[in-house]
Amino acid sequence: MLAGADMSTINEVAIMARVSTTTVSRYLNNRIELPAETAARIDAAIVALDYRPNILAKRLSLGRSEAIGMMTPEIANPFFAELAAAVEDEAEKHGYSVLMSSTGGNRERELGSLRRLKDGHVDGLIMMTNRPDDGSLAATLHHYGHIVLIDEDIPGVNVPKIFVENREGARAATRHLVETGHRRIAHIGGPAKLFSAIERLAGYRDAMAGAGIRVDDGDIRQGEYSRDFGRAAMLDILAGDRLPTAVFAGSDFIAIGIMEAVRSKGLSVPQDISLVGFDDMPFADLLAPGLTTIRQPTAELGRIGFGTLKALIDKASPPELTRLPVALVKRNSVASPRS
Amino acid sequence: MLAGADMSTINEVAIMARVSTTTVSRYLNNRIELPAETAARIDAAIVALDYRPNILAKRLSLGRSEAIGMMTPEIANPFFAELAAAVEDEAEKHGYSVLMSSTGGNRERELGSLRRLKDGHVDGLIMMTNRPDDGSLAATLHHYGHIVLIDEDIPGVNVPKIFVENREGARAATRHLVETGHRRIAHIGGPAKLFSAIERLAGYRDAMAGAGIRVDDGDIRQGEYSRDFGRAAMLDILAGDRLPTAVFAGSDFIAIGIMEAVRSKGLSVPQDISLVGFDDMPFADLLAPGLTTIRQPTAELGRIGFGTLKALIDKASPPELTRLPVALVKRNSVASPRS
DNA sequence: CCACTTTACGCAACCGCTTTACTAGCCAAA
DNA sequence: TTTGGCTAGTAAAGCGGTTGCGTAAAGTGG
Missing domain, CATH: 1.10.260.40 (lambda repressor-like DNA-binding domains)
Structure with missing residues (x-):
């Protein structure tokens, strides 16, 4: 029928x-x-x-589509997938459908997503991005309504935003390493211009300063949130003379790259190098050793994201900025440094 | 605006x-x-x-919504996420939107998805499931139009289906182990009643028979496609006396569980136990050692899935059954048995 | 020059629901 | 008896497209 x-x-x-x-x-x-x-x-x-x-x-x-759009750079990324599931779940409860759209970081596709909003395919849009904006997106966004930014900022955009406590999380991660006895702790983080990476770096510095440790700038590397960058950066660090005993990685993907690099040099995690990641990707505990990392409240992010968007659609005034707490998840990638 | x-x-x-x-x-x-x-x-x-x-x-x-639904058990599963991305990509090209819905294997939510189809929210539905149907879903489906089944069968349902060559893949995986010198090869597979698991088991038997090896039924375990089941089943096998030198796992999740079990007994992959998985999940090469596995053409599955559904919507007659080839991906979880 | 076919469009109904503006009927208070 | 205020609805105009019939004007063959 x-x-x-x-x-x-x-x-x-x-x-x-x-x-x-x-x-x-x-x-x-x-x-x-x-x-x-x-x-x-x-x-x-x-x-x-x-x-x-x-x-x-x-x-x-009604002139409403009762659907919202959700724009992610990469739906195949487990983090986004989980987020998407949470949004969908929440949306369904309120009678909304969710149109996914993964842009692959492609400007064309991002604009396509925005067009759907403009053309009334959807009543609102939850946006995620994972790379710095050159200002063009920010400029465009002003012409659209009902947008919520999640997880990563696009500076200069005047819409409700929902982020996690990046700085606090980075601080906790680094402090955990300090408390385990490490003094020389490197940080391999995300893009120097990306909001979350900046915050995480700041948190790392906070913790180091708090412990009275001077940070050698050579121990800080910034690049992509990717496994490849993690590997390359770590290999570079390992090629140096005075080695760190621990690394705080800006993302779990970076952490995996670091693990590979460490292993490729015949060293091991955590015996030679302790490691903390960020994100708690679903695969973090599939690794050997299990990766100690900072858990983001993914589902919560999605739920609150939808709630905020719905408020916007319903002409309410949701908070301009919501921060969600993160938590340290201890597994087996951290140990005391060899004395 | x-x-x-x-x-x-x-x-x-x-x-x-x-x-x-x-x-x-x-x-x-x-x-x-x-x-x-x-x-x-x-x-x-x-x-x-x-x-x-x-x-x-x-x-x-027009009486059409120009949207299709996509029902997956679990969008957070990377395999489904990748599939979803491919479907979305293809749909977008044809002017269709995609409504995701992850059911979590929940009957209620599955029916909700179907209701959306019936109520005209969507013009068609791509269905995926991951557990055996007791017949109730099959019975319901007859009342709906424009449905395509992907990846996993629901027996007795008369709609176009798109699967991968499960049997052929299992045969290749097992043959690879045989060719590497293994004779005693266990199989830890998915649910005994699940279509894909049945086919994979058959492929395993094919290869063993082809190599003239008798299979001891105690070397075959069937359960969930999950890490937990993989671990439990492997621990059980390891508790026995005559150990296999290799295992063909019905899924990569199972393979991870197997790895854990092997390690927990102080053994290692591939030195003591060789291992081949199935699916080539994105994390398969994050593991250490990298998991040798059978790659499913995920994106292709999505593309063809959408194409088939579109044909249905356009009143064409797509093939009743499409089979997509799989390929063995060699990494580092297989080695020659110790002599 | 007439009948006939194209070409190039238009009229108005329809898709199924929402909503503004209005009313018929009844009762109570002045 | 009149005025006013309920109660329980209704008629009809949208929302912005699509489409089955039609038709006037121009072109064409005999």
Whole structure:
């Protein structure tokens, strides 16, 4: 049975219930109170006809699509996938559908996503990005409504934003290494211009300063949040003379690269090098050793993201900025330094 | 600028171009050929007014939503995420949106997904499942149109299906172990009633038979496609007396569990136990050692899945069954057995 | 020059729901 | 008796497209 085939309409319900379509519509949308008897007749008609409102008509009439868009750089990234699942879950509860769109960091596709918003495919958009904006996105965004930024900032954009406590998390990660006895701790982090990477670096510096340790700038490397960069940066560090005994990685992907580099030199984690990551990707505990890392409240991020967007759509005024706490997850990639 | 705010309509375009809306509509949908001059007037009006058709109106008028649904058990599973990305990519090219819905294997949510199809939220549905159906889903599905089954079968359902060569892949995996010198090869696979697991087991038996090796039924374990089951099953095997020198795992998740079990007994992969997985999950090469496994053509599965669904929607007759080839990916989890 | 075919469009109904503006009927208070 | 205020609805105009019929004007063959 295909939609539209022999679906009954609100009009048929009205006729059978001996009222007008207006009444049925109002009744169904709780915009009127009817005497029990009338209501019962309508209910009966609905059941008898197996009536379900034609959502396409409803949308046109209301001018709303009852769908939101979700733009991620890469849906195949487990972090985004988990986030997406949470958003979808929450959206469903409120009668919204979710249109995914992974841009692969492609400007064209990002604009395509925005066009869908403009063209009314969706009522709002949850945006995620993973690379610094040159300002062009920020400039464009002003022309659109109902946008929420999640996880990563696009500076200069005036929309509600939801981030995690990057700085606090980085501080906790670094402090954990310090408390385990490490003094020489390197940091291999994300893009120097990327919001989250900046915050994480700051947190690292906080903790080092707090412990009274001077940071050698050669122990800080910034690049992509990727495994390849992690490997390359670590190899470079390992090629130096005075080696760190621990590394705080700006992401779990970077951490994996670091592990590879360490191993390739015949060293091992955590015996020779302790390692803390960031993100708690689903694979973090599949690794050997399990990766000690900072867990982001992914699902929470998604839920709150949707809630914020919905508030926007409903003309409420959600908070401009929400920060979500992170937590240190201890596994087996950290040990005391060899004395 | 919000959708609906001050968007111009087809009528305004018509007036400005001094034609009727009918003509504009037909022109835009290539249902009419107009003299160059008229066409130019319409084009000019469209540009001048920045006109873009109201998709909500179009959908109502056409009775189509120009969206498809995609139902996965778990979008956070990287395999599904990759598949989803491919589907979305292909759908976008054809002007379709994709509504994701991850059911978590929950019957309620599966039915919710189907309801969306019935209610016209979407024009078609790509279904994935990961557990045996008791027949109830199969029974329900007959009432719906435009459904394509992907990756995993629901027996008794009469819709186009797209699977990978499970049996052939399992055969290749097992043969690879045999060729590396193994004779005693265990198989820890998925649910005994699940289509893919059955096929993979058959492929394993094929290869063993082909090599003239008798299979001891105690070397075959069936359970969930999960890490936990893999670990438990492997521990059980390791607790026995005559140990296999290699294991063919029904999925990469199972393989990870196996690795853990092997390690927990002080043994190692591949020195003591060789291991081949199935799926080539993105994390397969993050592991140490890298997991030799069978790669599924995930993106292809998504692309063909969408193509097949679109054919269905367009009243074409897509093939009832499509099989996609798989390939052995050699990494470092297989070695010759100790002599 | 007439009948006939194209060419180039237009009229108006329709998709199914929402919503504004209005009313018929009844009761109570002045 | 009139005025006013409920209660329980209704009629009809959208929302912005698509499309089955039609038709006037121009071209064409005989």
